Amino acid sequence: MDTTLIETVSGRHNPMIDPHMHIWGWEIPVYLFLGGLVAGIMVLVPLLELRTNERSKGLQHAPLVAAGLLSLGMLSLLLDLEYPAHVYRFYTTFQPTSPMSWGSWVLMLVYPALILSWLGGLTQETRDRLGRLPGSGLVQWALEFATIHRTGILWLTIVLGVALGTYTGLLLGTMEARLQWHTATLGPLFLTSGISTGAAFLMLMPAEEDRLNRLVRWDSIAIVVELGLIGAMLLGFATGGTTGLIAVKTVMGGEWTPWFWSLVVVAGLAVPLALNLTEIRQHVHMTLFSPLLVLGGGFALRWILVMAGQQTSFALLQ
Amino acid sequence: MNTQTRTEHRIRYGMVMDTRKCVGCNACVLACKNENGTPHGFTRDWITTTTRGRFPKLSMEIRSERCNHCENAPCVTVCPTGASHITDTGIVLVDHDKCTGCKACIAACPYDARFIHPAGYADKCTFCNHRVEQGLDPACVSVCPTESLHFGDLNDPDSEVSRLVAENEFKVLHPEAGTRPKLFFLV
Numbered sequence: 001m002d003t004t005l006i007e008t009v010s011g012r013h014n015p016m017i018d019p020h021m022h023i024w025g026w027e028i029p030v031y032l033f034l035g036g037l038v039a040g041i042m043v044l045v046p047l048l049e050l051r052t053n054e055r056s057k058g059l060q061h062a063p064l065v066a067a068g069l070l071s072l073g074m075l076s077l078l079l080d081l082e083y084p085a086h087v088y089r090f091y092t093t094f095q096p097t098s099p100m101s102w103g104s105w106v107l108m109l110v111y112p113a114l115i116l117s118w119l120g121g122l123t124q125e126t127r128d129r130l131g132r133l134p135g136s137g138l139v140q141w142a143l144e145f146a147t148i149h150r151t152g153i154l155w156l157t158i159v160l161g162v163a164l165g166t167y168t169g170l171l172l173g174t175m176e177a178r179l180q181w182h183t184a185t186l187g188p189l190f191l192t193s194g195i196s197t198g199a200a201f202l203m204l205m206p207a208e209e210d211r212l213n214r215l216v217r218w219d220s221i222a223i224v225v226e227l228g229l230i231g232a233m234l235l236g237f238a239t240g241g242t243t244g245l246i247a248v249k250t251v252m253g254g255e256w257t258p259w260f261w262s263l264v265v266v267a268g269l270a271v272p273l274a275l276n277l278t279e280i281r282q283h284v285h286m287t288l289f290s291p292l293l294v295l296g297g298g299f300a301l302r303w304i305l306v307m308a309g310q311q312t313s314f315a316l317l318q
Numbered sequence: 319m320n321t322q323t324r325t326e327h328r329i330r331y332g333m334v335m336d337t338r339k340c341v342g343c344n345a346c347v348l349a350c351k352n353e354n355g356t357p358h359g360f361t362r363d364w365i366t367t368t369t370r371g372r373f374p375k376l377s378m379e380i381r382s383e384r385c386n387h388c389e390n391a392p393c394v395t396v397c398p399t400g401a402s403h404i405t406d407t408g409i410v411l412v413d414h415d416k417c418t419g420c421k422a423c424i425a426a427c428p429y430d431a432r433f434i435h436p437a438g439y440a441d442k443c444t445f446c447n448h449r450v451e452q453g454l455d456p457a458c459v460s461v462c463p464t465e466s467l468h469f470g471d472l473n474d475p476d477s478e479v480s481r482l483v484a485e486n487e488f489k490v491l492h493p494e495a496g497t498r499p500k501l502f503f504l505v
Binding site: 003004005006007008009010011012013014015016017018021023024080081082083084086087089090092093095097098099100101104171174175176177178243310313314315317 | 344347359360361364365366367368369370371372373376383392395396397398399400401415416417418419420421422424425426427428429430432433434437438439492494495496
């Protein structure tokens with residue numbers, strides 16, 4: 001056999017870099033998952049509210065729950081920092097070319113938007129209870145502000161939700177050096193996955209039947225779009241030359257192939273889509289299976305991409 | 319009308335590494351560790367050998383590698399705090415006081431030239447900027463026994479590095495990454 005040898009031996013053995021990069025552990029997928037889920041809630045709850053002009057009683061506290069989930073995600077992000085005492089440095093500057101800098105500032109806008117959209121959709125009973133809290137002057141002012149500007153706040157929440165969901169994908173997608181991350185589809189893919197997981201999370205809350213049916217439909221649309229985006233991503237890699245082939249190999253023949261196709265595509269997307277369509281067409285009562293599978297699939301998508309993508313570098317080119 | 323044109327010379331430091339002369343003695347690696355106090359187990363520069371061919375016709379290329387101090391540095395553009403920056407002389411540095419250790423720059427580097435210093439900040443080759451400011455060569459250049467490492471101003475057409483690049487066949491690592499590296503390998 002006529003074989004030409006090309007063997008490279010490096011004397012570099014830096015921790016977390018060699019032999020394969022592993023700089024980001026569980027913290028980043030957890031943050032990306034929770035960030036996407038919150039983005040989904042920020043898009044869906046206001047959309048439901050704008051359609052009917054009133055908030056579902058069962059989803060009354062959804063924005064507050066979202067703020068709590070986002071805080072868990074940010075805690076995870078903080079744990080990932082190698083110098084957490086310098087976290088304030090994110091907020092002493094704005095770097096327009098850095099998706100992480102954009103994300104840091106978007107996160108700062110997300111909290112007030114969530115709180116105001118929560119206050120604006122509260123029932124009178126809950127408002128009265130809040131009014132009796134200490135420091136109720138400020139609460140009353142915020143309640144009035146949230147009520148007067150309710151429509152504007154809901155639209156702002158949607159816009160910020162789209163920004164948050166897209167940024168979680170762009171964070172990875174703008175890294176050309178990690179071949180599997182370097183695709184423009186990651187932004188819309190993570191946003192769509194966030195909307196799907198957000199819908200799944202809301203389905204677990206005690207919402208009214210008509211709202212649940214609406215969420216099942218929106219979740220199904222998001223899943224179809226997500227499948228299309230995954231297809232576009234893989235097609236883009238497969239036709240993208242040597243670097244693209246390295247990227248696509250991770251989930252088509254490489255180490256992560258069985259996990260990606262079984263956990264993300266089949267269990268996380270195809271099966272819940274089939275269950276959703278059955279519910280819609282046969283008018284079967286919704287079960288917890290579909291939302292739980294969607295949540296698991298959304299987490300698996302981020303876990304696999306973060307772990308596999310780190311290992312795809314230019315060093316694999318010979 | 320009298321017009322006066324003033325051209326201000328802007329220094330753009332770069333390095334030339336002659337793979338034809340390097341014997342892989344690791345003197346550059348040890349000099350760097352001594353000069354910069356790089357912690358045990360970490361390295362800012364390293365030797366890479368690539369063997370090509372078909373036995374018995376084999377060729378070996380030995381390279382002394384480090385941060386490429388790219389002109390289009392992705393580590394700088396992704397940095398969320400401005401800790402990673404390019405100096406007026408074209409050297410890519412990390413301001414430790416601004417670094418959060420988020421590791422975005424490490425992921426963005428096509429050369430995997432960065433690492434996390436045990437003190438919690440992103441670390442890498444600085445072209446020994448503290449020495450360069452005193453008119454000295456980087457430590458690795460100053461100790462190379464085969465004179466395979468050269469350092470200087472790429473904007474000065476009479477500098478040694480400019481002449482070497484102009485008169486010899488050279489390559490840069492991963493040109494497909496589009497980073498415009500300033501570490502040139504004579505081949």
